[in-house]
Each structure stands twice: as C-alpha cells, then as structure tokens.
Amino acid sequence: MHQSELFSKASREAPSDEVSVNAKLLSRAGFIDKLMAGAYSYLPLGLRVLKNIENIIRTEMNELGGQEVLLPSLQPKENWEATGRWKDPGREVMFQLKGRGDREYGLGWTHEEIVTPLAKKFISSYKDLPRAVYQIQTKFRDEPRAKSGLLRGREFIMKDLYSFHTDEQDLIKFYDKARVAYSRIFKSVGLNALQVEASGGAFSKYSHEFQVVTPAGEDIVIRCEVCDFAQNREISEVEGGGACPRCGKKVTAERAIEVGNIFQLKDRFSQAFRLTYKDETGKDHPVLMGCYGIGLTRVLGAVVEVHHDEHGIIWPEAVAPFQAHLIALQNVKSVRAGTDKAYGTLQKEGIEVLYDDRLESSAGEKLTDADLIGIPLRLVVSEKTIAAQSIEVKARAEKNTELIKFQDLGKYFKTRKKIYVE
C-alpha cells in the first residue's frame, strides 16, 4: 500500500473531545473517526487491525467446534417478551423502535432470544448435541454513558458464541475448553488477560470475565499476588490489601478492562423457549446452554491502552495493520529507486507493507508518523543507507537499528524471529 494513496492522514493533534489514550492515538494516526458518542468509523488502517483480531478469534472458535452464523440485528419484540427482557433489564440497554403499522423492534444487544428459538428448529435429540454457533457482528446498546473511546460504545463489534448441551457435565467441559481458547486469543492479540470470577448479571450465576489490568479500565479486579485467585470487586468478599481466601497471601485491587466474558446459562433460555431434547429413552430434557462473548472493538482499544509510548502506538505483530513500514526518507532519485526496489522485494515475499512514498513530506514528518502509526517494523531507505547498499531496520518497540544489505532483505524476513510485544 502506498501511503500517498491512503484514505486517512495522520494528524498532529487529537480531537479536542477525546480524552482516552486509545481514542486519541487511534484518531491521530487515522485508524478511527468518531461520528457521535459511542459510535466510530473504522478507517482502512483500523479495519485491518480489526480483521486481524477477528481472524484470530475465528480460528479459535472454529477450533472449539463453533460454526459461524450471522443472526439479524433487527429483532421482533415478541422474542424478547418471551424472556421478560423487553422490559427490564433489556429496556435499559436496548434500542427499541417502531416500524410500519407500529410493529415494534429492537436492535440486538445480545442474541439468546434469537439463537435459542433458532436452535429449536434443529435440535431435538441427544444425537443433535452438543452444538455451538457463533457470530461476529455489530451490537447495539443504549449505554447511559458511552465513554473512553472504543472501550464503551453504543455500537460495537462483538463475537458471541452459544453452546448447547445435554447435561451440566458436558456444558462445563465445553466451558473449560472455551476458557482455554479465550486465554490463547488474548495472548495472541498481545493482551495479558486475567481470568476473573464474576457475577453473571442478567445472564447467569456462573461466569468468568477476562480482564486486562490497566489504569484505563473501569472495572476493579481483586487478585492475589501469589496464586491465581482473581475476582471482580462487585462480587468479592475481600478488599484490596486483604488476605487471599485461597492461599492467605495479600490481594491487590487494580483497574482493568473487561475484554471477554463467558457464562453458563444452563436452562435459563431453553426453558423460556422450551428448547428440549429427547434422551435414549424418549424422555424430554431442557437443553443446557452457555454463552461466550468478546468485544472486538474493545479489544482493539485495550491493545492501544496497553501498547503505546509517548510517540504513538506499538502494535503487537499479530494484529498490526501492516507488518512493515517502508520509508523513502528523502525524495531524491537514488533513494526512490532503492525504496521502490525494496517494496517490490517485500511484495514478492508476501510481506504486508505500508510504503511511505509521500513526495511532499519531510524526513521528520515521515519518521514521526511512523512512530504514531506504530507498525512493528520500520524500514528506512535514505541517502546514507543507499551509500552502504543497505536498508535500515528498526523495531517500533526497540531503540536500536541495524543495517541490512538490499540483497538480504527477502532472506531477513524469512529467517527473522517474530517480535512479540508483551
């Protein structure tokens, strides 16, 4: 991709109405644009990151046995009345609207009311279980207060998976597998997420949250300094500074961002919709369910909250919009020719590269923008490096640079070890 043709431009200043680090940096660097409180446009750079996160999640969900579907966002009132969620608590967060003939609809903020009746059409026997379906889709929630950039929006992208089981044992088995998958996902995207015991809220009593500790978080996590005890403060019986109920050592209270949440719904929704299956003897039982969510756009925001410095974003490789940022530092013939050649080589190697070919920009501007955008690897071609028949390589996360010969460029990418930002 030639940077001179990129739809967005980096800007010196952040919009005055942004305070959070994630929104400031992502806006300045041209990844997102705010339409209104809680609703952002994802620009080409931002969407590339989102797609990377999406694919990491999709791979793990498929691995879990999930089958991808896409359910409607526009939903009839009737489904929600069946569970009592058209009124409280649904009314609090659900956008509700009227269509022709005063027909009432809601915009999906979660999908139990849709997926459960859907499952009823295909699940009727123990032979049809277990099953799991998931989707990656825009959710709508009429938050009382949208805030913190991407961290709490009124429209956001979420992966939600629903699992169906014959009995509690099978549900728990799947639930535990999902926990492991979730841990892998957050690690891959560069987040160190704690598994935290939590209240199920409107869904279930049995739930875990995945929390990323950072001052930008709005939840408080109580966790042990020694063992893996961790609880959301909402349900915890210990305070920060107290003794761990599991091992007796000290617990701390820290701010954290909830990036994922898994629930054992059990029969809460299958009862409401009479989703049952017949066992071997022909007897009916309620299907037991679990649900498993990850906020993709919130993950994007959380990654920026955790991975940045005073100059800009520092993308973990797995989610970075491009793998390399190639810069023609000066607009002189030899440098352009050398950079063009390097660009060709990288393309041939299948490296995703953003090529800063802007004629009107100074060296300083290009380097500053590169730091702001945060692509993991920076490749600079300048008069100096041309003289050495080389290209300068620098990792965004590191200080030092190295020169590599032009003819070694392809090889460099083949043999280079991945840089994991932790």
Place this chain on the structure above:
RNA sequence: CGGGGUGUGGCCCAGUAGCCUAAGGCAUCUGCUUUGGGAGCAGAGGAUCGUGGGUGCGAAUCCCACCACCCCGACCA
C-alpha cells in the same frame, strides 16, 4: 439521571465588561527553496461564531430555551 466543563473554517485554538475587517497555527492550493525527527519564504482559497428565540443603534460576546460533546458519579452481558 445528578454534578462539573466545553462548543469559533476540515483540525487545534485566540477573541467574551457589546464595536464595525473574527486573529493565529495545522491541513489544503500555487510558486521557489528544502529533506535523519512534524522545514523556509511568498501568495491564495476556506467561517450561517452549536441551534432557536430575546434585549440593544449594534451580539461570537448579554438573557432564555434547546442540542451536541467530554469528565466524575449512578448504571453497565
């Protein structure tokens, strides 16, 4: 929903005891000169001063209402 704050070219902002031409920077356009950390000079275009009403000879500036955005709280799978 309670409390606090803010709305001025695409962006960041100055200007507010009422004054006639709304200032500057970034960005954009033209020309020249520049190029290892957001370059310089010269010129150009771009503004219903959030919206509606009111008080003045006169309103970005004062009054009223509304809207939007941000922060704290409440709330939050």
